[in-house]
Amino acid sequence: xxxPVNDRADRDGSLRMSGTVERGSFHLAVDLFVAPGxxxxxxxxxxxxxxxxxxxxxxxxxxxxxxxxxxxLTLDDAATDTFVPTQRRPxxxxxxxxxxxxxxxxxxxxxxAPRVQGAxxxxxxxxxxxxxxxxxxxxxxxxxxxxISGGQAQRVALARALAADPGLLLxxxxxxALDAKTRLDVRxxxxxxxxxxxxxxLIITHDPLEAMIMADRxxxxxxxxxxxxxxxxxxxxxxxxxxxxxxxxxNLYSGTLDPATCQVLLDDGGTFTVTLGxxxxxxxxxxxxxxxxxxxxxxxxxxxxxxxxxxxxxxxxVWKGSVASLELLADRVRVQVDSSPPALVDxxxxxxxxxxxxxxxxxxxxxxxTETEAYPDPGTPRRKSxxxx
Amino acid sequence: MQARGTxxxxxxxxxxxxxxxxxxxxxxxxxxxxxxxxPRLLADSQVLDALRLSLVCxxxxxxxxxxxxxxxxxVLARSRVRGISVLRALVTLPLVLPPxxxxxxxxxxxxxxxxxxxxxxxxxxxxxxxxxxxxxVAETFVAMPFLVITVEGAFRACDRDYEEAAATLGAxxxxxxxxxxxxxxxxxxxxxxxxCWARALGEFGATITFAGNFPGRTQTMxxxxxxxxxxDPDAAVxxxxxxxxxxxxxxxxxxxxxxxxxxxx
Numbered sequence: 323x324x325x326p327v328n329d330r331a332d333r334d335g336s337l338r339m340s341g342t343v344e345r346g347s348f349h350l351a352v353d354l355f356v357a358p359g360x361x362x363x364x365x366x367x368x369x370x371x372x373x374x375x376x377x378x379x380x381x382x383x384x385x386x387x388x389x390x391x392x393x394x395l396t397l398d399d400a401a402t403d404t405f406v407p408t409q410r411r412p413x414x415x416x417x418x419x420x421x422x423x424x425x426x427x428x429x430x431x432x433x434x435a436p437r438v439q440g441a442x443x444x445x446x447x448x449x450x451x452x453x454x455x456x457x458x459x460x461x462x463x464x465x466x467x468x469x470i471s472g473g474q475a476q477r478v479a480l481a482r483a484l485a486a487d488p489g490l491l492l493x494x495x496x497x498x499a500l501d502a503k504t505r506l507d508v509r510x511x512x513x514x515x516x517x518x519x520x521x522x523x524l525i526i527t528h529d530p531l532e533a534m535i536m537a538d539r540x541x542x543x544x545x546x547x548x549x550x551x552x553x554x555x556x557x558x559x560x561x562x563x564x565x566x567x568x569x570x571x572x573n574l575y576s577g578t579l580d581p582a583t584c585q586v587l588l589d590d591g592g593t594f595t596v597t598l599g600x601x602x603x604x605x606x607x608x609x610x611x612x613x614x615x616x617x618x619x620x621x622x623x624x625x626x627x628x629x630x631x632x633x634x635x636x637x638x639x640v641w642k643g644s645v646a647s648l649e650l651l652a653d654r655v656r657v658q659v660d661s662s663p664p665a666l667v668d669x670x671x672x673x674x675x676x677x678x679x680x681x682x683x684x685x686x687x688x689x690x691x692t693e694t695e696a697y698p699d700p701g702t703p704r705r706k707s708x709x710x711x
Numbered sequence: 712m713q714a715r716g717t718x719x720x721x722x723x724x725x726x727x728x729x730x731x732x733x734x735x736x737x738x739x740x741x742x743x744x745x746x747x748x749x750p751r752l753l754a755d756s757q758v759l760d761a762l763r764l765s766l767v768c769x770x771x772x773x774x775x776x777x778x779x780x781x782x783x784x785x786v787l788a789r790s791r792v793r794g795i796s797v798l799r800a801l802v803t804l805p806l807v808l809p810p811x812x813x814x815x816x817x818x819x820x821x822x823x824x825x826x827x828x829x830x831x832x833x834x835x836x837x838x839x840x841x842x843x844x845x846x847x848v849a850e851t852f853v854a855m856p857f858l859v860i861t862v863e864g865a866f867r868a869c870d871r872d873y874e875e876a877a878a879t880l881g882a883x884x885x886x887x888x889x890x891x892x893x894x895x896x897x898x899x900x901x902x903x904x905x906x907c908w909a910r911a912l913g914e915f916g917a918t919i920t921f922a923g924n925f926p927g928r929t930q931t932m933x934x935x936x937x938x939x940x941x942x943d944p945d946a947a948v949x950x951x952x953x954x955x956x957x958x959x960x961x962x963x964x965x966x967x968x969x970x971x972x973x974x975x976x
Contacts (some may be wrong), residue, residue, distance in 0.1 A: 382878070382879075407878075409882055409883050411879075415879040421875070423876070423891060425891075425897075434882075435881050438883075438886050486880050
């Protein structure tokens with residue numbers, strides 16, 4: 323039998339993990355806390371360790387060091403050699419490819435957990451029917467998994483996981499197997515279903531929009547390490563790494579700030595003048611206004627592009643480069659410019675025509691100091707900005 | 712240029728010869744069959760005894776192989792113990808071992824003076840050689856590896872993803888095996904069982920060596936065919952015809968299942 327977590331209303335059912343997983347040469351180190359009812363979005367590039375994290379939480383992988391606690395339960399503790407095997411963890415996992423049992427119909431898929439946990443066939447089916455109804459799947463009860471659509475399969479997988487009455491819900495890229503159109507519908511539904519779940523929930527994704535919509539808080543993993551945590555709005559505004567910046571569609575530069583002159587000497591070459599508000603922690607940084615490492619975020623639409631050196635003086639950052647590539651986005655053109663520092667610039671397609679931009683065209687870039695957002699570098703190791711996302 | 716689909720003669724001629732070589736003897740069996748006397752020959756009580764014994768023993772050997780062989784296949788496919796590959800090679804040795812050698816080995820192990828046979832005799836008074844049980848033992852020895860190898864391949868190919876999913880839903884390993892793994896490899900299990908049964912049905916060498924040739928007790932169809940060839944060639948042909956019909960039926964039954972690997976539902 324599974325450890326009961328039914329009394330999580332009066333006991334703290336939060337998820338607390340602090341530990342590492344070794345998998346061959348791959349090393350994952352994560353500290354996290356998820357409150358009951360909270361949805362944590364886990365973002366990261368492929369191979370960052372997101373799935374390994376889920377496997378550790380669900381017991382498909384053991385921690386090398388550290389521990390995992392869910393409410394009063396210790397699921398894994400390397401120090402005391404405690405390891406609750408997968409089948410006894412009150413953890414529901416919705417796999418990326420859903421993994422519905424092909425030899426069972428939809429109802430028996432959902433009834434699987436109550437059945438193997440000791441309920442009689444009729445009772446298990448009754449439980450399944452409740453969940454099928456709640457997720458609007460009753461009409462599909464008799465179908466086999468290969469007879470339903472991807473969006474339906476996703477809901478069945480969620481129903482199957484929830485029917486086990488888990489204390490922790492994990493979703494591994496729940497929408498990635500769906501086509502773009504279905505994804506929009508399912509995303510909204512999924513958000514509301516997860517919202518009804520009252521334990522902690524983790525949702526893995528590499529789609530920033532998905533993460534923002536589904537999650538209350540974001541955790542970004544790169545190369546097996548947590549590089550940023552925070553509310554979606556904050557992560558979007560002040561990305562800590564090049565990867566996050568690319569996801570959020572920002573230019574991100576690292577450099578050294580001289581608070582006296584408000585000048586940032588960029589690692590990729592060039593200097594930016596930034597504005598520091600009076601309440602900016604950087605302006606009044608405790609260490610006697612000494613030079614310090616910062617990140618500078620710059621929206622592609624905040625950069626202007628010119629074919630001659632701009633004469634007017636108001637934009638205070640001006641630098642030179644050449645067009646590397648042009649890409650048509652929905653309502654604008656994204657111009658990649660080789661320069662120091664390199665930049666992505668968004669302009670209208672009319673402007674592209676007016677300026678006769680093509681790969682190789684020499685251009686001047688300018689950005690107002692007020693558009694550049696400088697914030698302290700959290701100090702995580704970062705890939706070079708020239709690397710592709 | 713050659714037209715698409717033409718077969719170059721260096722391949723076509725040997726292919727034709729090979730096909731003829733395989734088919735002509737079977738055709739001969741049909742041509743020379745004593746059709747008119749067939750009902751009389753087959754109604755012979757000894758023939759019926761042999762047929763009944765063959766079917767019973769082959770089915771019993773298949774049942775024994777299913778009970779023990781499926782477990783063995785699972786261990787071979789899933790265990791990460793060192794030396795498991797050596798064990799796999801050894802237990803499938805009967806696949807390539809001449810059956811007569813298998814029979815001799817069985818005698819040395821389970822014969823009245825054999826390593827285990829002596830203990831069995833002393834403790835329970837049971838002796839296996841030259842009994843119907845001995846036939847089943849000999850057939851199981853030769854045929855079980857066919858089941859093991861087929862089912863082991865299916866266990867290997869079987870998607871572990873479903874087993875993981877079952878575990879996250881609270882199923883113990885044994886429950887996962889029963890409710891997910893076995894149903895998923897169903898087609899391969901059936902194919903393995905049919906192969907095993909067909910091999911047991913045709914078993915000759917190990918059976919005659921270990922169990923002898925006593926009509927009604929250990930004389931199975933292949934043994935009866937061989938013996939009849941000396942005394943009553945017509946009967947031998949008639950018996951062969953029965954075995955041929957059984958083989959064709961098995962082949963037809965397998966055809967649909969054979970191509971499915973066992974992981975597909």
